[in-house]
Amino acid sequence: xxxxxxxxxxxxxxxxxxxxxxxxxxxxxxxxxxxxxxxxxxxxxxxxxxxxxxxxxxxxxxxxxxxxxxxxxxxxxxxxxxxxxxxxxxxxxxxxxxxxxxxxxxxxxxxxxxxxxxxxxxxxxxxxxxxxxxxxxxxxxxxxxxxxxxxxxxxxxxxxxxxxxxxxxxxxxxxxxxxxxxxxxxxxxxxxxxxxxxxxxxxxxxxxxxxxxxxxxxxxxxxxxxxxxxxxxxxxxxxxxxxxxxxxxxxxxxxxxxxxxxxxxxxxxxxxxxxxxxxxxxxxxxxxxxxxxxxxxxxxxxxxxxxxxxxxxxxxxxxxxxxxxxxxxxxxxxxxxxxxxxxxxxxx
Amino acid sequence: xxxxxxxxxxxxxxxxxxxxxxxxxxxxxxxxxxxxxxxxxxxxxxxxxxxxxxxxxxxxxxxxxxxxxxxxxxxxxxxxxxxxxxxxxxxxxxxxxxxxxxxxxxxxxxxxxxxxxxxxxxxxxxxxxxxxxxxxxxxxxxxxxxxxxxxxxxxxxxxxxxxxxxxxxxxxxxxxxxxxxxxxxxxxxxxxxxxxxxxxxxxxxxxxxxxxxxxxxxxxxxxxxxxxxxxxxxxxxxxxxxxxxxxxxxxxxxxxxxxxxxxxxxxxxxxxxxxxxxxxxxxxxxxxxxxxxxxxxxxxxxxxxxxxxxxxxxxxxxxxxxxxxxxxxxxxxxxxxxxxxxxxxxxx
Numbered sequence: 132x133x134x135x136x137x138x139x140x141x142x143x144x145x146x147x148x149x150x151x152x153x154x155x156x157x158x159x160x161x162x163x164x165x166x167x168x169x170x171x172x173x174x175x176x177x178x179x180x181x182x183x184x185x186x187x188x189x190x191x192x193x194x195x196x197x198x199x200x201x202x203x204x205x206x207x208x209x210x211x212x213x214x215x216x217x218x219x220x221x222x223x224x225x226x227x228x229x230x231x232x233x234x235x236x237x238x239x240x241x242x243x244x245x246x247x248x249x250x251x252x253x254x255x256x257x258x259x260x261x262x263x264x265x266x267x268x269x270x271x272x273x274x275x276x277x278x279x280x281x282x283x284x285x286x287x288x289x290x291x292x293x294x295x296x297x298x299x300x301x302x303x304x305x306x307x308x309x310x311x312x313x314x315x316x317x318x319x320x321x322x323x324x325x326x327x328x329x330x331x332x333x334x335x336x337x338x339x340x341x342x343x344x345x346x347x348x349x350x351x352x353x354x355x356x357x358x359x360x361x362x363x364x365x366x367x368x369x370x371x372x373x374x375x376x377x378x379x380x381x382x383x384x385x386x387x388x389x390x391x392x393x394x395x396x397x398x399x400x401x402x403x404x405x406x407x408x409x410x411x412x413x414x415x416x417x418x419x420x421x422x423x424x425x426x427x428x429x430x431x432x433x434x435x436x437x438x439x440x441x442x443x444x445x446x447x448x449x450x451x452x453x454x455x456x457x458x459x460x461x462x463x464x465x466x467x468x469x470x471x472x473x474x475x476x477x478x479x
Numbered sequence: 480x481x482x483x484x485x486x487x488x489x490x491x492x493x494x495x496x497x498x499x500x501x502x503x504x505x506x507x508x509x510x511x512x513x514x515x516x517x518x519x520x521x522x523x524x525x526x527x528x529x530x531x532x533x534x535x536x537x538x539x540x541x542x543x544x545x546x547x548x549x550x551x552x553x554x555x556x557x558x559x560x561x562x563x564x565x566x567x568x569x570x571x572x573x574x575x576x577x578x579x580x581x582x583x584x585x586x587x588x589x590x591x592x593x594x595x596x597x598x599x600x601x602x603x604x605x606x607x608x609x610x611x612x613x614x615x616x617x618x619x620x621x622x623x624x625x626x627x628x629x630x631x632x633x634x635x636x637x638x639x640x641x642x643x644x645x646x647x648x649x650x651x652x653x654x655x656x657x658x659x660x661x662x663x664x665x666x667x668x669x670x671x672x673x674x675x676x677x678x679x680x681x682x683x684x685x686x687x688x689x690x691x692x693x694x695x696x697x698x699x700x701x702x703x704x705x706x707x708x709x710x711x712x713x714x715x716x717x718x719x720x721x722x723x724x725x726x727x728x729x730x731x732x733x734x735x736x737x738x739x740x741x742x743x744x745x746x747x748x749x750x751x752x753x754x755x756x757x758x759x760x761x762x763x764x765x766x767x768x769x770x771x772x773x774x775x776x777x778x779x780x781x782x783x784x785x786x787x788x789x790x791x792x793x794x795x796x797x798x799x800x801x802x803x804x805x806x807x808x809x810x811x812x813x814x815x816x817x818x819x820x821x822x823x824x825x826x827x
């Protein structure tokens with residue numbers, strides 16, 4: 132899988148893990164014929180609104196692929212970790228379904244959101260069912276011969292991650308009505324909202340492979356730093372990304388007054404008339420195009436983009452340093468590094 | 480605890496289990512100081528909107544008390560089952576928080592609902608966090624020395640119940656826009672929405688006490704029948720209950736066009752002009768007082784109340800017959816029977 136020049140081919144990683152993972156996910160979500168499950172399949176990208184099979188792209192499945200890679204890198208049989216990798220992806224997706232309701236987002240990945248098609252009450256329910264399915268998925272570890280003690284530990288970690296996710300989401304929603312959010316508040320928020328599930332993916336992947344607590348701890352820490360890298364970079368893309376590759380208007384997160392890192396940094400560090408203007412804009416209920424242009428100008432002036440890029444680079448370096456302390460053979464380490472680099476450099 | 484004349488004192492059952500159970504619940508929900516947890520504590524009835532401690536009544540905690548009673552009746556140490564009893568109650572309450580959003584209910588137990596105070600986005604999140612906490616609570620079984628294999632089994636049962644709950648909720652929501660709902664559809668719905676969690680409570684309680692699979696199966700079945708009894712009786716109360724004891728207007732479930740058993744029975748069996756009138760009313764968006772009066776009159780004419788009471792009595796008898804096949808000493812059996820009778824006879 133590694134090219135002679137030691138450059139990792141990312142596609143070969145996706146190709147190795149994704150189809151098997153997707154089959155596992157489809158098995159778990161396909162357990163019943165009730166239309167409730169069609170709504171889940173729609174969200175997962177497998178069928179259209181009418182339940183007709185779709186070809187092609189679902190999500191990137193970053194978290195479960197990282198889980199499987201971690202298991203493989205530490206000498207485990209990654210296929211044994213499939214139930215728990217699928218569980219992590221289901222927790223991620225249940226939270227997206229609820230997130231779309233909470234944000235009133237009508238589109239995700241270029242398709243109408245679940246609530247936008249089937250209404251909020253049913254969408255709340257689809258998310259709840261997927262949350263419950265995540266546990267069912269994890270407990271399929273029993274069929275792969277995993278020890279009960281490891282299953283209990285994996286369930287505990289997944290449950291904690293799910294709770295941290297809600298805590299991060301709590302902060303995110305409550306920040307909407309506050310302007311005095313500091314960068315430290317923002318970091319607490321994404322630590323729960325995003326990093327917790329990355330951290331959980333890598334930790335459980337490691338647990339499935341080894342009993343070496345130090346390696347497990349380092350992998351968990353690697354996952355946390357990766358998640359932070361991912362989210363901060365995501366925030367940069369949400370403002371300065373290319374609309375054609377990100378699939379959403381670059382201004383939309385500013386129009387929705389999202390407390391992304393560049394904005395939080397701007398609110399915290401702007402002074403004089405810039406501060407006045409920025410705080411004034413973020414106190415408005417609805418932003419007009421001039422407001423958005425002004426926000427962009429102030430953020431540019433403060434080099435909020437450079438600040439955020441720098442921060443994602445810092446987390447990336449922390450991730451690599453965590454990884455360096457785990458004993459892994461070179462080809463496997465190179466693969467994990469390649470995925471980490473992808474999180475930092477991706478364009479969408 | 481049993482009076483000399485062998486009549487069980489229900490209060491003695493509540494007094495024995497509820498305070499210890501409430502302490503367990505408070506411990507699990509009290510894990511962090513984030514306001515998110517205050518919102519959960521508010522819903523559980525322990526604090527007011529401002530976070531000030533409240534005295535007195537929370538919910539009835541029927542499901543966890545039944546779980547503990549089942550464990551005790553089969554010779555188990557009921558205190559060992561506290562984490563899982565609390566987990567069942569948390570699943571029940573997470574579903575109530577989401578239910579109130581789905582139904583746009585502004586009040587529950589005479590107090591504003593979580594979404595009505597903190598908004599829908601945060602209420603979705605409070606429910607999600609409580610769903611995750613249920614698993615954390617269950618996994619505290621490890622501290623009570625429960626074998627990992629039993630913990631895995633309990634987690635599987637709770638996860639399945641949670642999924643069945645969502646399936647029942649799916650049916651409930653989808654029935655709102657349909658008139659051709661049969662009594663059999665209704666029974667599928669409440670089997671998921673209500674009976675699944677009762678069944679889970681009794682099954683897990685039994686598992687904590689015994690390895691006798693036949694007793695476990697009977698207890699599970701007893702729980703299912705109890706849940707059906709409870710829900711059908713609840714439907715009767717929702718239409719013909721005394722407003723002063725139920726705490727909600729008797730007409731509200733009819734005004735909201737809820738597909739309760741008496742209504743489903745009415746829609747299925749009414750003929751001639753009654754059928755025409757009833758179907759006409761249930762096709763309207765908003766019902767006026769005359770509509771509601773007419774519905775009540777048609778239901779009375781069909782003796783829909785007697786039909787429903789008869790059905791809850793039938794499930795009650797099934798419950799007693801399941802219980803009779805479990806080997807339990809008389810005082811403990813009498814207690815379980817007394818709680819079952821309470822579910823059938825309660826006025827609110």
